[in-house]
C-alpha cells in the first residue's frame with residue numbers, strides 16, 4: 006500500500022468533510038481549491054495517493070472519492086471512544102450529535118467525582134474513574150477525549166495508557182509525557198487563536 010505523507014493525510018481528512026457536505030457532485034479540483042485555498046496540483050497529488058478511478062476532467066465522483074479516502078486512511082471500521090472528565094467541556098462532548106455520523110461510537114464517560122457520575126444525564130453509561138481499566142478493556146475502547154483539569158491530565162493519561170487506550174485527544178493545556186505508542190492530538194483554542202494571530206500579522210510587524 007502507498008505511504009501517504011502526513012500533510013496529505015490531513016488535507017484528505019479535510020477534503021472528506023467537504024465531500025460530506027457537497028451533495029451529489031461531481032466536484033472539480035477548482036471547486037476544492039476555492040473552498041480550501043490549496044493549489045489544484047496539490048489536490049491532484051493528494052488524490053493520486055488513493056487507489057481507484059474517481060474521474061477528474063468533469064469533476065470527482067463524490068461517493069467513489071469518499072470511499073477511497075475512507076479506505077486508504079483506515080477509517081472504514083467503527084472505533085469506540087470514551088470521555089474522561091465530565092465537567093463543562095466533557096459533558097458537552099457526551100451529547101455532541103456528530104458522533105452519530107458513523108465511524109466513532111461513544112460508549113462511556115468517566116469522572117473521578119462519583120457524585121458527578123451519579124447526577125449527570127447522559128446517552129451513554131458513566132463510571133467513576135477507577136473503573137477505567139475494567140471498562141476500557143471490556144468494551145475494547147480505543148480512543149479517549151481527555152477533558153480533565155491541567156493538574157490531573159498527566160496522571161489521567163497514564164491511567165488511560167495502562168488501560169490500553171491507543172489515542173488521546175487532549176484538551177488540557179499541558180504537554181503529556183506518555184508512551185510514543187499512544188497517539189496524542191492536542192486541541193487548544195489558545196493555539197488556534199495564536200495561529201490566526203500569526204497569519205494576520207504582517208511579516209516583520211512586531212506590534
Ligand SMILES: NC(=O)c1ccc[n+]([C@@H]2O[C@H](COP(=O)([O-])OP(=O)(O)OC[C@H]3O[C@@H](n4cnc5c(N)ncnc54)[C@H](O)[C@@H]3O)[C@@H](O)[C@H]2O)c1
Nearest residue numbers: 090092093094116117152153154155157176177192193194
Ligand atoms: N482545549 C481547549 O480549547 C479548552 C477549552 C476549554 C477548556 N479546556 C480544558 O479542558 C479541561 C476541562 O475543562 P472544564 O472547564 O470542563 O473543567 P471542569 O473543572 O468543569 O471539569 C473537569 C472534570 O474533570 C474531573 N476530573 C478531575 N480529575 C480527573 C481524573 N483524574 N480522572 C477523571 N476525571 C477527573 C473533575 O471531577 C471534573 O468533573 C481543562 O484542562 C481546561 O483547561 C480546554
